[in-house]
Amino acid sequence: MDFFTQQESRIPTGKVRTRFAPSPTGYMHVGNLRTALYTWLIARHANGTFLLRIEDTDQERLVEGATDVIYNTLRQCGLDHDEGPDKPGPVGPYIQSERRSLYGKYAELLIEKGGAYRCFCTKERLDELHAKNPTAKYDGRCRHLSQQEIDEKLAAGVPYVVRQKIPTEGETTFSDVIFGDITVPNADLDDNILLKSDGLPTYNFANVVDDHLMGITHVVRGSEYLSSAPKYNLLYEAFGWDVPTYIHCSPVMRDAQHKMSKRHGDPSFEDLIAEGYLTEAVINYIALLGWSPGGEREIFSLDELRQIFDFHDISKSPAVFDKAKLTWMNAEYIKAMAPEAFYELALPYLQKAVSTPGIDLRYLAALLQPRCEVLTDLAEKVDFLDVLPEYDPAMYVHKKMKTTPENSLQALQACVPALEAVTDWNESNIHDALFAVVEQLGVKNGVVLWPVRVAVSGKQSTPGGAVELCLLLGKEETLRRLNKGISLLS
RNA sequence: GGCCCGGUGGUCAAGCGGUUAAGACUCCGCCCUUUCACGGCGGCAACACGGGUUCGAGUCCCGUCCGGGUCACCA
Numbered sequence: 001m002d003f004f005t006q007q008e009s010r011i012p013t014g015k016v017r018t019r020f021a022p023s024p025t026g027y028m029h030v031g032n033l034r035t036a037l038y039t040w041l042i043a044r045h046a047n048g049t050f051l052l053r054i055e056d057t058d059q060e061r062l063v064e065g066a067t068d069v070i071y072n073t074l075r076q077c078g079l080d081h082d083e084g085p086d087k088p089g090p091v092g093p094y095i096q097s098e099r100r101s102l103y104g105k106y107a108e109l110l111i112e113k114g115g116a117y118r119c120f121c122t123k124e125r126l127d128e129l130h131a132k133n134p135t136a137k138y139d140g141r142c143r144h145l146s147q148q149e150i151d152e153k154l155a156a157g158v159p160y161v162v163r164q165k166i167p168t169e170g171e172t173t174f175s176d177v178i179f180g181d182i183t184v185p186n187a188d189l190d191d192n193i194l195l196k197s198d199g200l201p202t203y204n205f206a207n208v209v210d211d212h213l214m215g216i217t218h219v220v221r222g223s224e225y226l227s228s229a230p231k232y233n234l235l236y237e238a239f240g241w242d243v244p245t246y247i248h249c250s251p252v253m254r255d256a257q258h259k260m261s262k263r264h265g266d267p268s269f270e271d272l273i274a275e276g277y278l279t280e281a282v283i284n285y286i287a288l289l290g291w292s293p294g295g296e297r298e299i300f301s302l303d304e305l306r307q308i309f310d311f312h313d314i315s316k317s318p319a320v321f322d323k324a325k326l327t328w329m330n331a332e333y334i335k336a337m338a339p340e341a342f343y344e345l346a347l348p349y350l351q352k353a354v355s356t357p358g359i360d361l362r363y364l365a366a367l368l369q370p371r372c373e374v375l376t377d378l379a380e381k382v383d384f385l386d387v388l389p390e391y392d393p394a395m396y397v398h399k400k401m402k403t404t405p406e407n408s409l410q411a412l413q414a415c416v417p418a419l420e421a422v423t424d425w426n427e428s429n430i431h432d433a434l435f436a437v438v439e440q441l442g443v444k445n446g447v448v449l450w451p452v453r454v455a456v457s458g459k460q461s462t463p464g465g466a467v468e469l470c471l472l473l474g475k476e477e478t479l480r481r482l483n484k485g486i487s488l489l490s
Numbered sequence: 491g492g493c494c495c496g497g498u499g500g501u502c503a504a505g506c507g508g509u510u511a512a513g514a515c516u517c518c519g520c521c522c523u524u525u526c527a528c529g530g531c532g533g534c535a536a537c538a539c540g541g542g543u544u545c546g547a548g549u550c551c552c553g554u555c556c557g558g559g560u561c562a563c564c565a
Contacts, residue, residue, distance in 0.1 A: 021565095022565095023564085023565055025565095055565070057564090057565080119563095123563070126562090126563080130562080134561085135491070135492070135561055136561090137561080161563055179494095179495070179496095182494070182495080184493070184494075185493090188492080188493055188494095188561095189493095190561070192562090193562085193563050195563090196563040197563060198563075200563090202562090202563070202564080202565085203564070203565045204565090206565095207565095222559095223495075223496095223558090223559065224558095224559055224560070224565090225559095225560090225565090226494065226495065226559070226560080227493075227494050227495085227559065227560040227561075228560075228561095229494095230494095248495095250495085250496080250558085250559095251558080251559085253558090256557070256558090257557065257558070259558090285502095288502070288503080288514095289502070290502090292502085292503055292504070294503095294504060294505090295504080295513085296504090296512075296513045296514075297513095298502095298503095298513085298514060298515095315503085316495075316496060317495090317496050317497065317558095318496075318557090318558070319501090319502065319503090320501060320502075321501090321502095322500095322501045322502065322515070322516085324501080324515060324516055325501070325502065325514075325515040325516080326515095327515090328514085328515055328516085329514095329515085331528095335528075369528095370527065370528045370529090371526075371527045371528070372527095373527095398525075400525085401524075401525075434524090438524095444524090445523095445524050446524050446525080447524095448524080449524035449525085450524060450525065452524085453524070453525060454525090459525090459526090460525060460526070461525065461526035461527075462525075462526070462527095463526090463527085464526095465523085465524050465525070465526095466524060466525090467524085
């Protein structure tokens, strides 16, 4: 068995196989993660195989620790892979730099089959050509070198690249699930470099070889590769291989004309997590960015997505990432959590924000849960617990509550003895004491409760009403703050 | 500039020749509530434009405009 038939014999058949093939940049783009999600969903929906391949053929862009970010993100999101650098499978290795010798052999094979040729042009000559006309194709100088010329250069050790030999006539049609059939004249295509002079493949070539050798049935990638897709077909054709199903996805945008980009300060996945978004919410949100199952439901767990996902419903047009909607969805996830789970999630944030001993954080968390959109906005909501902020006495005036500085003062003055008399400081006793004051004064509830809330928190918006806040602060601190309010109003 | 792709409210997004053109987010109003929030109810707001085809077009065709992608020994 020769080398090539040996390689071919390893290719699994019969099942859906997809791959996520990121190049290690050190962070996970939202768009990238969405591609990973869709790719995973396609495989899992069909009970197929999902594999991870690292595309690190650009030696100048290697980033230390970058592959860890990929592993960690996928794991965190629940996008498990069956094969990958860390999970040996039948078609490894799964890191392109370790597949180096493979590409060289396939490049040779392609030359033999007439689909490629060696190009000895120097980088300098190419640069010159490019400077003269930046959008011109390669001029084809090495395309028709005689065998003798080639042998001489080879013998002399002249460095070379391998270029794809595009037919000069005719046209090529390729099919994409999302975009349909696209036909282009071959004359518009360039003889692109397949194998660089360092022996490593370019993205175009590595992709075709790897996807074939790894038995990939559905290729999911960004629409920026759409225009190079016809060249892929030509490559598959030249090799005599079956063309996989293409699924090109439009980009995730920051606004109508810009892609999301780290450079412009747009958040990566890990940034969003650091901002207090839940992994599940982010996954749910990006699944719906450019894909819709139809119907009115919007909240889906990963497993539910897996069941209903159909890649035919991926949209052609780009989608703008809307943080406001993500925030809403995040709040939905928070509200749906078991109280205990939310408590544990919120605890680190609360511990950092509240240092006063004796505050019942479990109780606090329960008050906060329906009011929290993003974990990081917890701190600002509870900052009044440690220290009563300076506040404007005008805050006591609330037109709907019908409060004035005068009746507020009166209310606070009545509340102090009433609360002082409470011996067992619990929710129901505090409630009763406060409502006794309401009755005693013969006013609306708000006329007493609003001033208490302000006095005790210094804020208009708080994680609970007067009763809850008093309970949280404890009797002593409550009375201290009430008296402070009284002196402020006097 | 050449080639390719796209274009339904501010955003996401149903729609697949006949609908009062769904729904969600945002925003606004009302109700509930001790405030805010939650929840409930209601509202504002869209088929880029022009020609065809058709009894009938957001849906099909052509053109225009606008936007994006791509034209590297980057992926």
